[in-house]
Amino acid sequence: MEVTRETAWETLTRYTKSESLLRHALAVEASTRFYARKLGEDEELWGCVALLHDFDYEKHPTLDKHPQDGAPILRDEGYPEVVIDAVLSHAEHLELPRDTPLKRTLFACDELSGFVHACGLVRPTGLDGLEPKSVKKKLKQPSFAAGVHRDEVYAGAELLGLELDEHIANVIAALQPIAGELGLRSAADAA
Numbered sequence: 001m002e003v004t005r006e007t008a009w010e011t012l013t014r015y016t017k018s019e020s021l022l023r024h025a026l027a028v029e030a031s032t033r034f035y036a037r038k039l040g041e042d043e044e045l046w047g048c049v050a051l052l053h054d055f056d057y058e059k060h061p062t063l064d065k066h067p068q069d070g071a072p073i074l075r076d077e078g079y080p081e082v083v084i085d086a087v088l089s090h091a092e093h094l095e096l097p098r099d100t101p102l103k104r105t106l107f108a109c110d111e112l113s114g115f116v117h118a119c120g121l122v123r124p125t126g127l128d129g130l131e132p133k134s135v136k137k138k139l140k141q142p143s144f145a146a147g148v149h150r151d152e153v154y155a156g157a158e159l160l161g162l163e164l165d166e167h168i169a170n171v172i173a174a175l176q177p178i179a180g181e182l183g184l185r186s187a188a189d190a191a
């Protein structure tokens with residue numbers, strides 16, 4: 001099968017109805033695509049992997065099933081191993097090697113996209129004017145977006161070989177164009 005955004009979106013939305021999970025998928029997709037463009041990689045493929053990485057989470061909300069029990073479903077749907085392999089690699093508990101730029105990028109964008117999204121949600125201007133400095137400050141407050149694993153955010157930047165500030169700035173820039181889809185306000189709304 002040809003992996004296109006349409007097929008990935010169709011699969012995702014067949015298994016996922018929760019708005020917050022769909023927004024998570026869109027946020028990780030935007031960040032992963034940002035890096036694909038930056039690195040001259042296959043943006044469509046990377047974006048599809050990001051859209052699908054948690055596709056089975058509603059069906060399999062526990063780590064004894066997610067994402068490993070999602071893999072045979074993707075295989076049945078006809079997705080190639082490059083997609084399935086990358087999807088599986090995002091899970092810390094599976095301890096799979098992150099041996100390609102796609103796997104490293106997906107891992108690095110997963111938790112941080114959610115965190116930056118959360119930072120935008122509590123600001124009247126959304127992501128507009130959000131500085132990496134204030135994201136880092138929030139990372140140090142354990143009660144803010146408590147579900148985000150800080151150690152994975154730090155490990156992700158390291159895996160990409162980037163300073164945390166730069167990685168955060170990239171994710172903010174990646175999410176800005178889809179702020180509306182993520183339910184974020186903007187400077188124009190606040191004016």
Ligand SMILES: [Fe+2]
Pocket residue numbers: 053054066067090091
């Ligand atoms: Fe996941």
Ligand SMILES: [Fe+2]
Pocket residue numbers: 024028053054110111
């Ligand atoms: Fe995720």
